[in-house]
Amino acid sequence: MLEKSILDRISAVYGWEQPEVLPVHSGLINTTLKILVGGNTFLLQKVNTRVFHHPEKIDDNLRMLQLYLAEHAPGYLFTAPVLNTTGKGLIEINGDHYRVFEWVKGSHTIDTVQEPAQAREAAAQFGQFTALLEGFDARKLHITLPDFHNLGLRVQQFEQAAANGNAERINESADTIAYLRSQSYILDQFETFTRSPETRQRVTHHDTKISNILFDEQDKGLCVIDLDTVMPGYFLSDLGDMYRTYVCPVSEEEKDLDRITVRKPFMEAIRSGYLSAMDTTLSNFEKDHFELGGQVLIYMQAIRFLADYLNNDIYYGSRYPGHNLVRARNQARLLEGFNEVID
DSSP, X not given: OOOHHHHHHHHHXXXXXXXXXXXXXXXXXXXXXXXXXXXXXXXXXXXXXXXXXXXXXXXXXXXXXXXHHHHHXXXXXXXXXXXXXXSOSOEEETTEEEEEEEOOTTOBOOSSXXXXXXXXXXXXXXXXXXXXXXXXXXXXXXXXXXTTTOHHHHHHHHHHHHHHSXXXXXXXXXXXXXXXXXXXXXXXXXXXXXXXXXXXXXXXXXXXXXXXXXXXXXXXXEEEOOOTTOEEEOHXXXXXXXXXXXXSSSOTTOOOGGGOOXXXXXXXXXXXXXXXXXXXXSOHHHHTTHHHHXXXXXXXXXXXXXXXXXXXXXXXXXXXXXXXXXXXXHHHHHHHXXXXXXX
C-alpha cells in the first residue's frame, strides 16, 4: 500500500504520530489513501506524474485560488492541500510527489448520476466555482494539461490515425470513421464560438464528472474537488463534460448501443443548475450555445477513442480486443442521440 519508510518521511513533515493508513477505492489518476491520526482524518495522495508532469504547477494554481477565495469568498469550502511543516503543499520523495487534504466530515461522493436533482446540484456547484472566481485573472493559472480540450488538435490526430493507423482496424471502423467525419461541422462551430468577442476564458474545472462533487448527508452539493485540471478555459468544457457524463443512463463502456439514450430531464437539470450560479456571468451569446458544449465534448471523446484504437491502443489502453472501438461507437451513438434531442 505504502512503504513504511515513505510513510515515516511524510509523517515527519506533517507532524503525524502513529498514523493509520486505509485504502480509498476511488480515483482513476492519482493514488489516494485515508490517514487516521490523533483523532483527525486526512487524504494522502500520490500525484500521477505520468499524467501531470509538473505537480508544482498544480500546487501553485491551488494556492493562488485559495488566497483569492479566502479574500473574496471566505465562506466557500475550497479543498486545497494542507501546508506541511516546510510551508509547502507538496513533498517529493524518491522522485514521487505527495500531498495531503483534510477529510471533509459528513461528505460523500456519487459515482453515477441517478436522478435529475443530482445533476442539478453538481451543475450548480461547478457553476458556482467558476462564478466565484470571475474576478480572478485566469491567465495567471498554469496550464497543467496542454491542449486537453483542444478540439482542433484532436481532429487532426484523428485524421492522422485514420490515414496512417492500423490498416485492418481502419477497415473495420470504416462506418464509425465516416460518421465522425460527417460531424466535423462541430469543430467549425466551436472555432466560430471561440473567436466571438462575446466569449471569454474563465477559471474552468475541465473534469466535471459527478464524482468530483462532494455531497452532504442530504445529497446537497458542498464543493468541487479534484482540481488538478483547473485551467483557463471556455465554459463549454465544463458544461459539455456534464452533458456527456450525466445525460446517458449507461457509461462509455456500454457495448449495447440500444441502451445509449439521452435523458432530456437531466439536460434540463444541468442547464438549470449551471445558470443558477452563472446566469449573470455569461453573455447572451454564450447562453445561446449551451448545447454546443455537449456536442464538442461528446464528439471529442469519440474521436479520441477511435484514434487510439486505430493507433493500436497506445493511450487509453485496452482491457479486451476492440475495447476502444466499443467506446468510440458508444460515444458516436451518444452524439447522434444528443443531436436528435437538440434539433
